[in-house]
Amino acid sequence: MRVRAAILRDPGKPFTVEDVSLSDPGPGEALVRVVGVGMCHTDVLFRMFPELPMPMIFGHEGSGVVEAVGPGVTRVAPGDHVVMSFDSCGWCRQCQAGAPSYCDEFLMRNASGLRTDGTSGATDPTGAPVAARWFGQSAFATHAVATERNLVRVDPSLPLELLGPLGCGLQTGAGSVLNVLNVRPASSIAVFGAGAVGLAAVMAAKVAGAGEIVAVDLHPGRRELALELGATRAVDGADPELAAAVGQVDCSFDTTGVPSVVTTAVGVVRPLGTCGLVGAGGGEITLQPESFAGRSIRYIFEGDAVPQQFIPELIRLWQQGRFPFDRLIRTYSLDEINEAERDSANGTTIKPVLLPGP
Ligand SMILES: NC(=O)c1ccc[n+]([C@@H]2O[C@H](COP(=O)([O-])OP(=O)(O)OC[C@H]3O[C@@H](n4cnc5c(N)ncnc54)[C@H](O)[C@@H]3O)[C@@H](O)[C@H]2O)c1
Ligand SMILES: [Zn+2]
Ligand SMILES: [Zn+2]
Incomplete structure (x- = not known):
C-alpha cells in the first residue's frame, strides 16, 4: 500500500517525507496505522551510521490502530489499539526465560532495519528498496508493518497518540x-x-x-x-x-x-x-x-522489560498520577520531523512525538 514516511537517504542528512510502497503484512506481522511515534535518542544516534541500509525509515516508539493482520496472527486483530515495542524471536534461551531484550536475534531484529530474511519491506516510487523494519516497525510513517511479538494491546479509552514512548525510552x-x-x-x-x-x-x-x-x-x-x-x-x-x-x-x-x-x-x-x-x-x-x-x-x-507485562503496569501508574510521562512530551507533525530532532538535540524538547495522521 502507498503510505507517507520520513526517509533517511544518507547518514546524518535531514529526513525527507516521501511516498513509499509498504508490503502487505506477512506471516506473524500486522499493518498498523500510526497515530503517534516518539523520537528516541537511539534514532538520532543510529541515523549517523553508514553501516545501516539506506534509504531507511527510522522510528521505534510507535502507537496506532491495527488495520490488517498477516497469516497466523492471533494476538491482535483489526481495530485493536496497540503500542509497538521491540522485537524478539520467542524461542531462544533468553526469550524462553522471559528476557526478550537479550534475545539472540535482538540486534538483527531491531537494529538492522530489515526483516529476518533480509528483505526491506518497502520500496520508493522508483522501485528501489527502503529499509522498513527498524525495531520491527519503522514508525516514522503514516503506517507501519510490525511483528506480532512487538505489539502490546492497550485500552481504546487511553490517549493513544502519547503512548508510543512507553515502547522504548520510558x-x-x-x-x-x-x-x-x-x-x-x-x-x-x-x-x-x-x-x-x-x-x-x-x-x-x-x-x-x-x-x-x-x-x-x-x-x-x-x-x-x-x-x-x-x-x-x-x-x-x-x-x-x-x-x-x-x-x-x-x-x-x-x-x-x-x-x-x-x-x-x-x-x-x-x-x-x-x-x-x-x-x-x-x-x-x-x-x-x-x-x-x-x-x-x-x-x-x-529495562529488562517484557513489554506486554510492563507497559500496562506503566499505564496503570500513569492513571494513578505516579508516572506523569506526558509532561515530557511535545507533539509535532510528521513533516516537522527535522525540527523535532533539532529541539531534542538543543534540549528544548525532552520527548518529541510525531503525529503522522491527517
Ligand atoms: N539500552 C537501551 O535499551 C536504550 C533504550 C533507549 C535509549 N537508550 C540510550 O539511552 C540514552 C539516553 O536516551 P534519551 O532518549 O534519554 O536521550 P536524551 O538526549 O533525551 O538524554 C540524555 C541526557 O543526558 C544529558 N547529558 C549529556 N551529557 C551529560 C553530562 N556530561 N553530564 C550530565 N548529563 C549529560 C543530556 O543533557 C540529556 O538530558 C541514549 O544514548 C539512547 O541511545 C538505550
Ligand atoms: Zn529470542
Ligand atoms: Zn529507543
Whole structure:
C-alpha cells in the first residue's frame, strides 16, 4: 500500500517525507496505522551510521490502530489499539526465560532495519528498496508493518497518540530501576542524564519509594523538571567535583554514555550496589578493576522489560498520577520531523512525538 514516511537517504542528512510502497503484512506481522511515534535518542544516534541500509525509515516508539493482520496472527486483530515495542524471536534461551531484550536475534531484529530474511519491506516510487523494519516497525510513517511479538494491546479509552514512548525510552528508564537496580524504600539512587530515559528512571525511583534520588544533567531546565518529578536533589553535570557533589549512593544509572560520566556513575556506588548503564555511542570506558570492588556493573537493554507485562503496569501508574510521562512530551507533525530532532538535540524538547495522521 502507498503510505507517507520520513526517509533517511544518507547518514546524518535531514529526513525527507516521501511516498513509499509498504508490503502487505506477512506471516506473524500486522499493518498498523500510526497515530503517534516518539523520537528516541537511539534514532538520532543510529541515523549517523553508514553501516545501516539506506534509504531507511527510522522510528521505534510507535502507537496506532491495527488495520490488517498477516497469516497466523492471533494476538491482535483489526481495530485493536496497540503500542509497538521491540522485537524478539520467542524461542531462544533468553526469550524462553522471559528476557526478550537479550534475545539472540535482538540486534538483527531491531537494529538492522530489515526483516529476518533480509528483505526491506518497502520500496520508493522508483522501485528501489527502503529499509522498513527498524525495531520491527519503522514508525516514522503514516503506517507501519510490525511483528506480532512487538505489539502490546492497550485500552481504546487511553490517549493513544502519547503512548508510543512507553515502547522504548520510558520502559528502559523505568524498567532499569524497577526490574534491575532493585531500588527499595529508603534506598538511594543517582541518575546521570535527565532526558526521557533518565526522567523515567527518576519517576520510577519515586514509585519504588527511594529515600534519595539525585538527578544529574547539564541543562538547568531538565534538573528543575527532575526535581518536580521526584528527584530530591539535582546536580550540575559540569561540576568539576561531580562525584563529591553526588555523594555515595546504593545504586546509580547512567543514560549519558559519556565515558567520564560513566566512570563517575560507577565510582559513586557503595559496595554491593549496582551501576546500570544504557547510554549508547559514547565510546570505550576504562576502569581500574578495584574501582568497582564489590559492585556490579550492568548494561541494560529495554529495562529488562517484557513489554506486554510492563507497559500496562506503566499505564496503570500513569492513571494513578505516579508516572506523569506526558509532561515530557511535545507533539509535532510528521513533516516537522527535522525540527523535532533539532529541539531534542538543543534540549528544548525532552520527548518529541510525531503525529503522522491527517
Ligand atoms: N539500552 C537501551 O535499551 C536504550 C533504550 C533507549 C535509549 N537508550 C540510550 O539511552 C540514552 C539516553 O536516551 P534519551 O532518549 O534519554 O536521550 P536524551 O538526549 O533525551 O538524554 C540524555 C541526557 O543526558 C544529558 N547529558 C549529556 N551529557 C551529560 C553530562 N556530561 N553530564 C550530565 N548529563 C549529560 C543530556 O543533557 C540529556 O538530558 C541514549 O544514548 C539512547 O541511545 C538505550
Ligand atoms: Zn529470542
Ligand atoms: Zn529507543
